[in-house]
Amino acid sequence: xxxxxxxxxxxxxxxxxxxxxxxxxxxxxxxxxxxxxxxxxxxxxxxxxxxxxxxxxxxxxxxxxxxxxxxxxxxxxxxxxxxxxxxxxxxxxxxxxxxxxxxxxxxxxxxxxxxxxxxxxxxxxxxxxxxxxxxxxxxxxxxxxxxxxxxxxxxxxxxxxxxxxxxxxxxxxxxxxxxxxxxxxxxxxxxxxxxxxxxxxxxxxxxxxxxxxxxxxxxxxxxxxxxxxxxxxxxxxxxxxxxxxxxxxxxxxxxxxxxxxxxxxxxxxxxxxxxxxxxxxxxxxxxxxxxxxxxxxxxxxxxxxxxxxxxxxxxxxxxxxxxxxxxxxxxxxxxxxxxxxxxxxxxxxxxxxxxxxxxxxxxxxxxxxxxxxxxxxxxxxxxxxxxxxxxxxxxxxxxxxxxxxxxxxxxxxxxxxxxxxxxxxxxxxxxxxxxxxxxxxxxxxxxxxxxxxxxxxxxxxxxxxxxxxxxxxxxxxxxxxxxxxxxxxxxxxxxxxx
Numbered sequence: 187x188x189x190x191x192x193x194x195x196x197x198x199x200x201x202x203x204x205x206x207x208x209x210x211x212x213x214x215x216x217x218x219x220x221x222x223x224x225x226x227x228x229x230x231x232x233x234x235x236x237x238x239x240x241x242x243x244x245x246x247x248x249x250x251x252x253x254x255x256x257x258x259x260x261x262x263x264x265x266x267x268x269x270x271x272x273x274x275x276x277x278x279x280x281x282x283x284x285x286x287x288x289x290x291x292x293x294x295x296x297x298x299x300x301x302x303x304x305x306x307x308x309x310x311x312x313x314x315x316x317x318x319x320x321x322x323x324x325x326x327x328x329x330x331x332x333x334x335x336x337x338x339x340x341x342x343x344x345x346x347x348x349x350x351x352x353x354x355x356x357x358x359x360x361x362x363x364x365x366x367x368x369x370x371x372x373x374x375x376x377x378x379x380x381x382x383x384x385x386x387x388x389x390x391x392x393x394x395x396x397x398x399x400x401x402x403x404x405x406x407x408x409x410x411x412x413x414x415x416x417x418x419x420x421x422x423x424x425x426x427x428x429x430x431x432x433x434x435x436x437x438x439x440x441x442x443x444x445x446x447x448x449x450x451x452x453x454x455x456x457x458x459x460x461x462x463x464x465x466x467x468x469x470x471x472x473x474x475x476x477x478x479x480x481x482x483x484x485x486x487x488x489x490x491x492x493x494x495x496x497x498x499x500x501x502x503x504x505x506x507x508x509x510x511x512x513x514x515x516x517x518x519x520x521x522x523x524x525x526x527x528x529x530x531x532x533x534x535x536x537x538x539x540x541x542x543x544x545x546x547x548x549x550x551x552x553x554x555x556x557x558x559x560x561x562x563x564x565x566x567x568x569x570x571x572x573x574x575x576x577x578x579x580x581x582x583x584x585x586x587x588x589x590x591x592x593x594x595x596x597x598x599x600x601x602x603x604x605x606x607x608x609x610x611x612x613x614x615x616x617x618x619x620x621x622x623x624x625x626x627x628x629x630x631x632x633x634x635x636x637x638x639x640x641x642x643x644x645x646x647x648x649x650x651x652x653x654x655x656x657x658x659x660x661x662x663x664x665x666x667x668x669x670x671x672x673x674x675x676x677x678x679x680x681x682x683x684x
Contacts, residue, residue, distance in 0.1 A: 610661055
């Protein structure tokens with residue numbers, strides 16, 4: 187319904203110039219009005235399915251009126267259909283072939299009708315301004331809509347992919363947390379089983395108490411086995427056994443890294459302890475910072491600072507620029523998992539590169555219950571790329587028509603100079619001409635082509651002359667001109683007319 191309303195409004199708008207210029211009261215006829223209105227209605231009807239057809243029809247109608255292509259009745263239609271063709275057409279080959287055919291047809295008509303090339307240049311200029319320029323604008327609008335739409339689609343897809351990667355890393359980190367639970371709970375259950383086993387063989391207890399202790403020992407062993415099986419399912423196939431001792435403190439972690447050759451400074455010591463998830467997250471932040479320093483900045487000094495306050499503990503790991511030429515590559519997922527670990531503990535993680543090429547990893551871990559989850563990130567980078575593509579398309583849409591206009595202007599100037607040179611009579615040759623000389627004697631001094639006729643508002647020709655020819659007296663000015671009049675093939679008069 188909306189498309190039909192738009193087509194009807196477009197048809198009524200394009201009919202207005204036809205009605206104004208073809209009115210019988212203004213020298214037109216009702217036949218021209220009926221034909222023009224009918225043609226415009228047909229062009230609007232087929233413009234959606236075959237966009238180049240209305241342009242070809244309007245060009246044909248305009249050329250039937252004037253070789254310059256510019257008509258008051260149909261120029262608005264040329265502009266409108268040119269824009270709609272660029273807006274609606276997917277491929278550009280048909281439109282480019284049409285533009286070239288119009289230019290060639292205009293040149294052929296100019297040659298057949300023996301008119302000046304100036305009309306053909308006017309046709310090219312009208313074609314460029316009334317058809318090609320709106321077509322390019324339509325192409326830009328189409329490209330803009332497509333880029334914006336594809337940019338949003340790409341941003342949405344990238345956001346979903348980033349969320350999938352983040353979810354995978356969160357699940358992986360949660361499996362690591364489950365491994366930590368296995369280490370700690372398995373150790374506690376093993377201690378319970380050992381103590382229950384001791385009670386089971388204690389001679390000071392009765393048979394009922396020894397049997398209960400045996401049941402407790404077997405239950406602890408079964409719980410340990412079930413815990414090991416569950417954690418084995420959660421662990422990734424390619425994940426190896428844990429290499430970090432269970433219950434390792436931050437001081438032991440720093441000492442182990444220092445023993446492996448890493449220059450680590452830890453302050454203060456002893457490190458404040460945190461209960462539960464916050465303590466595990468503190469250990470993981472320091473571990474990730476030391477691992478990143480060993481990977482990406484070999485030989486750099488690393489400082490670890492743990493600053494407690496009543497509500498939280500701030501841990502900061504700073505590594506300087508490395509001295510090795512080829513640091514190890516990284517998948518870039520360690521920080522995602524670490525961020526999930528800190529987030530589940532209710533803290534916040536930040537990281538950045540320093541001005542000298544070092545790296546800072548900082549986390550704030552609360553002593554209280556976890557805080558609400560942060561919002562998911564957006565794909566601002568992809569949206570910015572789409573906007574840059576749109577700006578490039580806008581630049582192309584502006585510079586292409588400008589380049590075409592400049593090229594057309596240079597071509598017109600070159601042809602104009604060439605045609606002027608063909609009708610330019612040298613002042614020295616004009617001065618040597620004498621009345622009474624035959625046309626054959628003057629052929630060597632005359633230019634190849636005279637002007638098509640006298641310039642406007644020139645004096646009347648002398649009476650009794652068979653023929654008068656006009657030649658340019660200057661290259662860049664239309665007046666004054668030289669007039670040579672002949673009688674019976676002989677020069678009968680010469681004059682410079684203003």
